[in-house]
Amino acid sequence: MTERELFDSYNKDVYRTCYHMLQNAQDAEDVCHDVFITVFRQDWRSVEHIRAWILRIAMNHSLNILRKNRTKREKQEQIQIQHDQATMAIKSVNTIVMEKALATELQKQLNQLPDKLLAVVTLRYVGDLSMVEISESMNIPLGTVKSRLHNALKLMRKNMERHERFLTKGEKQLGIN
Template structure:
């Protein structure tokens, strides 16, 4: 495999993960470039699990940037959550997560998660990685990945239910329902 073939094979996954972790297109492009520079400077042809290895580099660099910018990215107002979604409570959370992948709501849900939980959810649902791959990338036990994923989904469900309740109360109060 040539460097160009490697880039073409993994560029979309790398960019998508960078974008969802950093939530900024320019930063994601810059970091995507940096990741491939790092990969090409290494002995990547002898890496057994190339995808997992590249994703570990991506996550490490994303986490480094997030830590550096943490003071800039203080928790934003959670009041933006006046949104419809009355039918979502009937669906499974996995279905909701997949539907919201490209929506503002999905991004808002991710922003509200603690960094460790956001990392696992991003790799699982955006990067479409298995629990074992995530454990390998983050160098944590499989049980920890499962626990973080479960906790993140539980927090997201709670937020969705809270927002739906708030929205429905507003409709009843103003007679729009």
Template sequence: MNEKELFEKYNKDVYRTCYYMLHHAQDAEDVCHDVFITVFRQDWQKVEYMKTWLMRITVNHCLNFLKRERTAKQREKKQFILTPQRTADPVDTLIEHVEESEVWAQWVHELPEKIRSAILLRYMNELSLSEAAEILEVPLGTVKSRVYKGIRLLRKKWDQARKQHQKGEMYSEAYGKSVVSSSEK
């Protein structure tokens, strides 16, 4: 297999993992690109379990990216606090209708990083729990626990959304808040 074949075979899996971990298309493309640069600089032809190895690199790149983003946001926040004149941006109107898949993607994105990684490897990349454990470099029991917690947290969000909908409230998926519609006021 040459580099082009490797890229064509695994590009979608790597991008999908990046997208669901980072929840931003451009960032996912950038990290996906970085993953393949890293792979091609290494002796990848000798790797026995290519997808597992590639997903481990992908998850690590995403986690590093998120860490850098968090640090940058903390710096921005500190700078904002230290700036004497603060101006508030106008508040945008709530979005009433968002596709269900976007809601689920948002909920997955809101999961803690370690839990999100386990969920994405297990369900988005259809890897076994043992493969996910190998990629994340944690014991199998830890992956099982993270997947269970992730499913429990997603189920809780789903139940809350359904409960609010049954009460006659609109659910704003974009912000995760219930809003009483103007016709009900």
């Protein structure tokens, strides 16, 4: 396999993983570029599970960017939460339901996950890697992958339930049922 064939084979997977992690097209393109530079500088022909290895590199590069931008994102999320709370007190239930589509809420929940949990969820559901491939790509035991995935889903479920209770409480305060 040539470098061009390797790039053509995995470019979309790397970009999709980076974009999902970073939620920014330009950052995803930059990281995708950096990933392949890193890959081509390594002895990639001797790697047994090339897809998992490349996605691991993509994940590590994305996590580095996320760590750098963490405080900026946290400040923006706090402002958005305050805005959402003020808006919810004014708008009708129908408007709130329409604005709070499931995809938006799911992305919000993903952004609240710690980096280690986010990495496993992204590799599993966006990268479509098996538990064994995630274990190999992140160089962690299979049991750790399973527990991180379980903990991530449990945390997201708990946060979703808390969010639903908050909405229900807001409806009761406004006299809407």
